[in-house]
Amino acid sequence: MHSWNKNIPRNLYMLSRLNTPLAQIIILGFVAFCSPGMFNSLSGLGAGGRMGSDVALVDSANAALYACFAIVGFFAGSVVNTFGPKYTLMVSTVGYIIYSASLWVYDVKENSGFVIAAGAILGCCAGIFWTAQGAIMMAYPGEQEKGRFVSIFWTIFNLGGVLGSLIPLGMNLTNGGHGGVSTATYTVFVVIMGVGTALCVFIAPPSKVVRKDGSTVEVHANLGWKEELKGVLRVVSEWRILALIPAFLASNWFYAYQFGVNAIYFDIQTRSLNGVVYWAAQILASIMLGFLLDYKGLPRRTRGLLGLGVTAIVSMAVWAGGLAFQLTFDRSYAAPINWTTPGFGGPFFLYMMYGFTDALYQSYLYWLMGAMSNDSNTLARYAGFYKAVQSAGGAISFGIDAVHTDLVIELAICWALVAISLPLIFLVARQVSNTNVEGAVDDGVKKDLEKLDSGKGTIVNKDDDSF
Numbered sequence: 063m064h065s066w067n068k069n070i071p072r073n074l075y076m077l078s079r080l081n082t083p084l085a086q087i088i089i090l091g092f093v094a095f096c097s098p099g100m101f102n103s104l105s106g107l108g109a110g111g112r113m114g115s116d117v118a119l120v121d122s123a124n125a126a127l128y129a130c131f132a133i134v135g136f137f138a139g140s141v142v143n144t145f146g147p148k149y150t151l152m153v154s155t156v157g158y159i160i161y162s163a164s165l166w167v168y169d170v171k172e173n174s175g176f177v178i179a180a181g182a183i184l185g186c187c188a189g190i191f192w193t194a195q196g197a198i199m200m201a202y203p204g205e206q207e208k209g210r211f212v213s214i215f216w217t218i219f220n221l222g223g224v225l226g227s228l229i230p231l232g233m234n235l236t237n238g239g240h241g242g243v244s245t246a247t248y249t250v251f252v253v254i255m256g257v258g259t260a261l262c263v264f265i266a267p268p269s270k271v272v273r274k275d276g277s278t279v280e281v282h283a284n285l286g287w288k289e290e291l292k293g294v295l296r297v298v299s300e301w302r303i304l305a306l307i308p309a310f311l312a313s314n315w316f317y318a319y320q321f322g323v324n325a326i327y328f329d330i331q332t333r334s335l336n337g338v339v340y341w342a343a344q345i346l347a348s349i350m351l352g353f354l355l356d357y358k359g360l361p362r363r364t365r366g367l368l369g370l371g372v373t374a375i376v377s378m379a380v381w382a383g384g385l386a387f388q389l390t391f392d393r394s395y396a397a398p399i400n401w402t403t404p405g406f407g408g409p410f411f412l413y414m415m416y417g418f419t420d421a422l423y424q425s426y427l428y429w430l431m432g433a434m435s436n437d438s439n440t441l442a443r444y445a446g447f448y449k450a451v452q453s454a455g456g457a458i459s460f461g462i463d464a465v466h467t468d469l470v471i472e473l474a475i476c477w478a479l480v481a482i483s484l485p486l487i488f489l490v491a492r493q494v495s496n497t498n499v500e501g502a503v504d505d506g507v508k509k510d511l512e513k514l515d516s517g518k519g520t521i522v523n524k525d526d527d528s529f
Contacts, residue, residue, distance in 0.1 A: 081266045083202040083273055087211045089264050090198055091218030093151060096258025097158040098191070099222015100251050101184075103229075103337050104162060119174050121318065121464035123161075123181030128314070128457035130185025135450035136294065138193035147194045152262035154194070157187025159255045166248035189449070196445045202271050212428075213352055220345045220421075226251070227337030235331060297443040302434060302493070305486040306427070310448050311455035312479035313424050318459040319472040320416050326469075327391060327409060329398040336410065340417035347421035355429050361496045366433060370491050373422045374484050380415045381477040387412055388473050393466060423480070430487070433494045455479075 079085060142150045164180035167173055199212060230247045272278055297303055324333050355369050387409060399406055431444045463472060 080264055081270050081272060083211065083271060084214075086198065086202050086266055086271060087215050088218065089261060090151075090195060091215045093155065093258045093261045093265075094195065094215070094219040095222030095225075096254050096261065097155045098188070099219055100226045100254050100258075101158050101161065102223040102341065103226025104165070104251055118464050118466065119168075119177055120165075121322075121460045123164075123177045124318065124460035125181075125457050125464060126178055127161075127181040127185040127188070128453040128455075128460060130182045131189045131453035132185075132450045132457060134186045134189030135193065135446055135453060138189045139197070139446055141190055142194045142197055146267055147198055148262055148265040148267065150190050150194045151265055152259055154187040154191035155255065155259040155262060157184040157191075159252055159259065160184065162248060162251045162255060166245065166252065169245065169248065185453070189453070192449055193446065198265075202268070213349065216348055216425075217345055220341045220348075223341030223344070224338055226254075227334050227341065231331065231334030231338065294443055294447070297440070297447055302490045303444065303447060305490050306430075306448075306483075307451055308479055309423075309427055309483035309487055310451035312476070312483050313427060313448075314452045314456040315459045315479055316416070316420070316476040317456060318463040319469070319476055320413070322463055322472075323388075323469065324413065326393060326395055327398060329400050332399065332401050332406070332410075335401060336413045339410070339414040343414045343417040344421035347418045348425045351422055351425050351429075355426075362433065363492070363494045363496055366430065366491045366494050367488075369426055369429070370484075370487060373426050376415075376422055377419050377480050377484075380412070380419045381473070381480065383412055383415070384473055385470075385477070388470055392469060426487075430491060430494070434490075 080089070161180040161184040164173075164177045168177050195215075199215060202211075229250050269278070324336055328336060351369055351372070354372065355365050357365055360368070399409075401410070427448070431448065432441065434444070435441055459472075459475075462475070
């Protein structure tokens with residue numbers, strides 16, 4: 063355990079303690095807590111907290127958001143490598159503030175153009191944010207700490223969704239569940255997001271991070287735009303990644319449907335309560351699945367297949383329940399229920415399980431990609447392609463919802479994508495080896511190293527703030 067040496071100024075000692083991987087992951091978690099965590103809560107209220115008549119507008123903004131996210135996601139890695147994680151995170155979090163402020167302005171002046179433009183801006187920012195987040199998560203922890211640190215990050219991040227749903231729940235209790243989100247609620251969201259931007263000041267450059275064993279963060283090779291593009295093309299031509307495309311599409315597709323149902327069927331009080339349990343269920347699911355996937359008493363392939371089995375059974379059961387529920391109402395439903403309404407328990411439990419299933423599905427995909435390779439460059443490309451395809455799916459689904467597609471059809475598409483993806487995921491999961499051979503290098507990495515040996519690549523300076 064480190065103790066303070068009185069010969070060292072206290073401010074320098076505290077700064078050194080902030081530069082540990084654990085401290086950096088906690089800081090990163092709270093940045094996500096304040097920015098995308100609050101955005102998730104605002105989105106989960108349905109129509110950004112507005113009443114059902116404004117769902118189409120926010121759907122259009124979300125379609126623009128995810129379309130820009132998908133495009134920027136392919137190139138965000140080079141942006142992060144050039145400017146470093148601190149400044150890319152700081153700038154990208156501003157997009158969340160702009161979007162929340164646009165909903166606030168729309169409440170007052172009904173400026174729909176601002177909302178859609180803010181959605182596009184946020185899409186560009188989110189692509190950079192999640193790339194920087196992924197780079198820190200992969201690079202800063204030691205090899206034996208990555209699973210635990212990912213769990214820490216996602217717990218803090220989803221606590222943002224829980225708190226963000228508690229805020230409007232508490233502030234709107236006095237209106238009896240009638241009306242949209244208050245101006246005061248929007249103000250709180252914007253202020254908390256501003257705190258997230260300020261916290262980015264404490265994000266350390268990779269060259270300054272020291273692990274508890276004294277090792278430093280490995281500096282990655284910068285191969286330039288041309289070679290990086292070739293690396294991306296190698297990833298998208300890999301059969302395992304191609305097989306996972308339906309799963310990538312499905313992983314965010316259902317948000318448009320689920321958040322839309324929350325906006326139509328429940329009043330504002332109850333939407334907030336639903337948001338609390340939706341994000342809380344995600345925390346529980348990720349911890350439970352993580353325990354199974356990391357259980358040392360079983361071979362890794364067995365754990366992977368068991369995890370997929372659990373995910374498949376729960377997903378199919380929840381979507382079946384969702385269909386039974388959806389057949390009881392449609393978009394014309396004009397009597398949003400409160401938690402005091404008889405029969406509230408069933409829809410409430412279903413919405414909670416939607417969140418639980420979301421975390422199972424996405425956590426499993428992250429684990430599976432991590433089991434496919436040990437190389438951080440390859441995993442970064444996997445993650446970038448995953449987020450790009452995921453966001454493209456989100457853009458399409460919100461576009462479908464924006465034109466008032468029948469809710470039963472929307473549910474059927476969500477369910478079909480998950481059902482189609484599961485056998486393909488199985489084909490990939492059964493190829494997972496019980497251990498990756500230590501020292502083995504992927505073919506793509508070999509080609510990268512060959513480029514470096516031939517002088518066509520460059521090594522990032524150890525004192526640089528980039529990756």
